[in-house]
């Protein structure tokens with residue numbers, strides 16, 4: 270099919286998003302970020318679901334308008350079926366089912382984690398396509414996974430977090446340091462001005478390819494409490510060094526796991542995605558690994574790293590071309606395997 274237009278809809282967490290893709294090229298990519306959660310320092314599921322209900326119609330309209338196409342031109346609708354928050358997923362799922370039915374076009378269900386990985390196949394300037402097989406490192410506020418990818422739909426999780434996601438480690442540590450939510454970008458900003466070797470945080474020990482971050486957060490809490498007792502201004506006087514040391518520990522930990530994965534699989538091509546891939550430390554470390562170990566690395570444009578619907582539309586297009594459609598009774602699924 271020459272001209273295939275797919276509408277993607279994403280509502281798994283706290284972003285309501287819609288996008289239109291045409292032969293791998295993103296024509297529009299609209300995201301309504303829910304500000305309401307900031308005052309709670311984390312995503313509140315019930316509020317997220319309500320905000321999705323308010324946002325979804327205007328967001329879809331905007332995506333179609335920006336793509337400059339009419340809904341009658343759409344070939345299929347792709348939506349996030351899971352994993353994610355049930356109340357949030359339900360909004361996107363029911364909306365997509367009704368719209369597809371109304372337009373009489375196929376519906377395509379998409380796994381959100383698979384979409385983060387297939388976002389690498391979006392055709393965009395400054396973005397490179399990985400070659401199979403490759404290792405995907407997906408790091409965000411909700412996920413931390415290493416996946417062995419041998420084909421578009423052939424993926425195997427070979428490592429993942431046993432507790433918090435890496436973005437949570439950033440955000441929860443930031444909260445302890447009195448920084449606003451989400452604190453990851455701020456930690457990164459301060460880290461770039463500080464001494465990464467000033468303070469030592471122990472890297473949590475789990476099996477070679479898995480991750481654990483809850484212990485790190487507790488270590489930061491105890492460390493800060495202890496130091497503040499001695500000097501009430503400890504945080505403000507040392508914020509750049511604390512952030513640099515913490516970021517150094519986290520990045521080093523991620524790199525350890527990647528090195529283990531490369532060693533175990535023999536695959537040296539790495540595709541990184543998720544919101545945390547914006548982090549300057551991990552970007553520098555990956556760049557260094559390319560030179561030192563001969564790895565080949567890929568990072569999508571930032572708008573395709575954070576939660577977005579372009580990646581959902583991308584999977585939709587791939588499934589459409591392989592004629593893989595959703596069952597008519599498809600239902601949202603909070604927990605979902607790759």
Ligand code: KG4
Pocket residue numbers: 282408409410411412435436437439440451452453454457543544545546547548549574575576
């Ligand atoms: O992918 P994303 O937008 O949403 C999901 O969680 O799915 O990722 C958001 C996460 C937050 O935890 C945020 O603090 C983190 O990505 N993040 C960063 C940076 N930019 C975003 N963490 C560290 N350094 C950054 N530069």
Ligand code: ZN
Pocket residue numbers: 381385409411412575576
């Ligand atoms: Zn995500």
